[in-house]
Amino acid sequence: MKFEIFVTLKKEVLDPQGKAVEGAIKNLGINSISNVRQGKYFTLEVNEVDEDKASQQAENACKKLLANLTIEEYSIKKIS
Amino acid sequence: MKASVIVFPGSNCDRDVQVALEKFQIRTSMVWHQETSLPKTDLIVLPGGFSYGDYLRCGSMASKSKVMNEVIKYANNGGHVFGICNGFQILTETGLLPGALLRNNKLKFICKDICIKTVNNQTPFTKNILKEKVLTVPIAHNEGNYFASRHEIDSLQDNEQIIFQYCDKEGNISETSNPNGSFLNIAGITNKNKNVLGMMPHPERVIDQLLGGTDGQEIFKSLL
Numbered sequence: 001m002k003f004e005i006f007v008t009l010k011k012e013v014l015d016p017q018g019k020a021v022e023g024a025i026k027n028l029g030i031n032s033i034s035n036v037r038q039g040k041y042f043t044l045e046v047n048e049v050d051e052d053k054a055s056q057q058a059e060n061a062c063k064k065l066l067a068n069l070t071i072e073e074y075s076i077k078k079i080s
Numbered sequence: 081m082k083a084s085v086i087v088f089p090g091s092n093c094d095r096d097v098q099v100a101l102e103k104f105q106i107r108t109s110m111v112w113h114q115e116t117s118l119p120k121t122d123l124i125v126l127p128g129g130f131s132y133g134d135y136l137r138c139g140s141m142a143s144k145s146k147v148m149n150e151v152i153k154y155a156n157n158g159g160h161v162f163g164i165c166n167g168f169q170i171l172t173e174t175g176l177l178p179g180a181l182l183r184n185n186k187l188k189f190i191c192k193d194i195c196i197k198t199v200n201n202q203t204p205f206t207k208n209i210l211k212e213k214v215l216t217v218p219i220a221h222n223e224g225n226y227f228a229s230r231h232e233i234d235s236l237q238d239n240e241q242i243i244f245q246y247c248d249k250e251g252n253i254s255e256t257s258n259p260n261g262s263f264l265n266i267a268g269i270t271n272k273n274k275n276v277l278g279m280m281p282h283p284e285r286v287i288d289q290l291l292g293g294t295d296g297q298e299i300f301k302s303l304l
Contacts, residue, residue, distance in 0.1 A: 013227060070178075070180045
């Protein structure tokens with residue numbers, strides 16, 4: 001079973017990289033874009049037939065490694 | 081006295097810290113990250129560097145390496161653990177220290193001498209340093225911007241866990257003396273029990289006048 005996972009900084013954590021990217025977009029003359037936030041994207045496969053069990057495993061990986069819950073949050077979506 | 085320096089793939093201050101420890105007659109063993117046991121030791125040092133190439137987040141991969149299970153047990157039993165720079169990042173990733181180290185607020189790698197104020201000298205790492213003493217120590221990092229939740233910051237203050245704060249030469253702690261955007265100018269903290277210290281500046285780089293300074297000696301002398 002395949003999942004995609006997004007890890008992003010929590011709203012209250014400043015994202016200087018996102019800010020810099022936003023500045024660069026403005027430099028291109030694209031002025032209608034704001035609030036750029038940068039994050040991480042993972043895809044992974046879980047060798048498990050039961051969907052609940054599989055998503056639990058993915059969640060476990062997020063909590064223990066992929067996201068640092070002090071500063072980040074994650075979302076998981078089954079893609080196949 | 082004996083110390084163990086943990087070596088991860090990508091550590092690059094491991095031998096510098098070994099030289100610093102041995103200068104004070106501390107016998108030092110280098111311990112590879114895949115070890116599953118530790119030698120008998122009075123101190124564990126997690127050195128600076130770029131463990132695992134800073135993949136995922138600085139220190140995150142190293143925090144899950146085999147030897148860290150032993151380091152966590154050692155710390156939970158009251159053993160002294162000292163994380164410098166990448167070592168500090170590893171300690172926050174293991175949960176031995178609260179908070180996290182984010183990208184510097186100006187997005188630049190900073191490598192320069194800065195001043196830090198010793199705001200708590202009631203720890204095994206600072207006991208020989210005069211309270212409020214300003215030390216000149218270099219920093220060399222891209223992710224040294226200390227962040228913690230309001231609740232964690234309150235707890236750090238209530239338990240006097242903030243040990244070093246960035247300041248100017250006169251010891252004033254202000255926005256202008258903050259090199260990287262750290263909350264409350266935090267440069268180093270301990271856990272509640274004061275047996276685990278993490279700091280971004282590199283005291284092992286200022287242990288000899290030949291290296292440009294001796295202020296780092298005060299920390300190593302405190303550990304004796």
